[in-house]
Amino acid sequence: MSEFETGLPSVRLIQNYIKDKQQIELKLVTNDLLVGKIFWQDNNCICVLDDSEKQILVSRQAIAYIKTSD
Amino acid sequence: MSEFETGLPSVRLIQNYIKDKQQIELKLVTNDLLVGKIFWQDNNCICVLDDSEKQILVSRQAIAYIKTSD
Amino acid sequence: MSEFETGLPSVRLIQNYIKDKQQIELKLVTNDLLVGKIFWQDNNCICVLDDSEKQILVSRQAIAYIKTSD
Amino acid sequence: MSEFETGLPSVRLIQNYIKDKQQIELKLVTNDLLVGKIFWQDNNCICVLDDSEKQILVSRQAIAYIKTSD
Amino acid sequence: MSEFETGLPSVRLIQNYIKDKQQIELKLVTNDLLVGKIFWQDNNCICVLDDSEKQILVSRQAIAYIKTSD
Amino acid sequence: MSEFETGLPSVRLIQNYIKDKQQIELKLVTNDLLVGKIFWQDNNCICVLDDSEKQILVSRQAIAYIKTSD
Numbered sequence: 114m115s116e117f118e119t120g121l122p123s124v125r126l127i128q129n130y131i132k133d134k135q136q137i138e139l140k141l142v143t144n145d146l147l148v149g150k151i152f153w154q155d156n157n158c159i160c161v162l163d164d165s166e167k168q169i170l171v172s173r174q175a176i177a178y179i180k181t182s183d
Numbered sequence: 184m185s186e187f188e189t190g191l192p193s194v195r196l197i198q199n200y201i202k203d204k205q206q207i208e209l210k211l212v213t214n215d216l217l218v219g220k221i222f223w224q225d226n227n228c229i230c231v232l233d234d235s236e237k238q239i240l241v242s243r244q245a246i247a248y249i250k251t252s253d
Numbered sequence: 254m255s256e257f258e259t260g261l262p263s264v265r266l267i268q269n270y271i272k273d274k275q276q277i278e279l280k281l282v283t284n285d286l287l288v289g290k291i292f293w294q295d296n297n298c299i300c301v302l303d304d305s306e307k308q309i310l311v312s313r314q315a316i317a318y319i320k321t322s323d
Numbered sequence: 324m325s326e327f328e329t330g331l332p333s334v335r336l337i338q339n340y341i342k343d344k345q346q347i348e349l350k351l352v353t354n355d356l357l358v359g360k361i362f363w364q365d366n367n368c369i370c371v372l373d374d375s376e377k378q379i380l381v382s383r384q385a386i387a388y389i390k391t392s393d
Numbered sequence: 394m395s396e397f398e399t400g401l402p403s404v405r406l407i408q409n410y411i412k413d414k415q416q417i418e419l420k421l422v423t424n425d426l427l428v429g430k431i432f433w434q435d436n437n438c439i440c441v442l443d444d445s446e447k448q449i450l451v452s453r454q455a456i457a458y459i460k461t462s463d
Numbered sequence: 464m465s466e467f468e469t470g471l472p473s474v475r476l477i478q479n480y481i482k483d484k485q486q487i488e489l490k491l492v493t494n495d496l497l498v499g500k501i502f503w504q505d506n507n508c509i510c511v512l513d514d515s516e517k518q519i520l521v522s523r524q525a526i527a528y529i530k531t532s533d
Binding site: 118121122123124126127140141142144173174176177178179180181 | 211212213215217223225226227228230237238239240241242244245
């Protein structure tokens with residue numbers, strides 16, 4: 114997840130997760146599993162809101178995978 | 184797996200896996216092993232469908248290797 | 254967190270953390286958890302001040318995520 | 324192993340391993356050790372044939388080292 | 394720590410550590426902790442002198458963080 | 464160790480290790496420690512000769528540090 118072009122399927126899929134306030138699981142290369150909603154994305158980061166609405170600024174290069182959690 | 188050019192053998196092999204709905208194993212740098220079918224690929228990600236047809240958006244930079252599982 | 258453009262939401266969020274002297278937690282790909290305030294950021298690094306005001310020069314490519322700690 | 328220029332010594336060494344059907348060991352950053360022959364290489368990947376002739380598509384960025392196994 | 398521009402705060406901070414023969418701790422993504430002085434830096438590497446004045450050529454991409462050790 | 468310019472101090476230091484047949488230790492991000500002599504370097508790899516003169520093709524991006532072993 115190193116380049117950000119709004120036409121890319123992966124960027125659009127994440128954009129849909131944002132719009133739908135989709136609950137997601139985000140696995141990191143540290144093996145951390147973050148759970149929450151995606152708030153926004155930019156070129157470098159994905160901002161996740163956890164269940165207490167706290168922002169977690171996640172580096173794209175640290176992401177292993179994203180999937181819906183329901 | 185950092186650049187996406189449709190003429191590359193690795194991109195075409197994955198394209199064949201998509202077309203054939205090939206069951207694959209995808210090993211990540213986290214040591215996770217994902218099993219399923221490849222749904223699509225773009226510059227940044229490979230989208231895997233697991234056995235329950237859930238989409239898993241996998242970062243290319245997190246992939247160690249891909250092989251067929253049968 | 255590989256490119257530094259001052260207009261990016263992620264760069265501006267960090268800039269706000271700097272301005273507000275926000276207490277943050279910074280998780281590294283080594284699984285280290287650094288706690289402190291962000292002093293400055295540039296293209297390559299984020300400089301964290303720990304509780305004893307010591308500077309820790311953190312490589313952006315080693316950052317997994319940043320969140321506020323209160 | 325991030326750029327692919329056919330004149331590079333490392334690319335040519337791998338090309339020789341391909342031509343000679345050389346048995347090799349490939350150590351990954353996951354600490355997996357793959358054993359087999361190199362089938363082809365491109366900009367992003369090295370395709371390894373294991374002992375049962377199954378193709379393993381290995382990301383270059385996940386490779387730690389390659390050596391002959393005999 | 395992937396680009397080297399002499400005007401960057403992070404590059405200048407390291408340049409100050411070099412000039413001051415500052416004792417530093419350098420944490421690597423391998424979780425190794427190197428202790429010593431920074432001898433020089435270039436685009437790809439930071440050269441550390443350990444306590445026996447041996448040179449250790451450290452890849453920038455392997456650095457998690459640098460801090461002073463006193 | 465991502466760019467290869469022959470004028471860089473790090474490239475020249477490695478070039479000296481090659482010329483002097485210097486015994487070195489090479490620590491990888493996998494935590495492997497390779498011991499031997501550097502045979503050649505190119506843009507992507509460093510080729511190490513172990514004590515039995517076997518070539519080990521090491522990816523630059525997998526290198527944590529290099530130091531002399533005597």
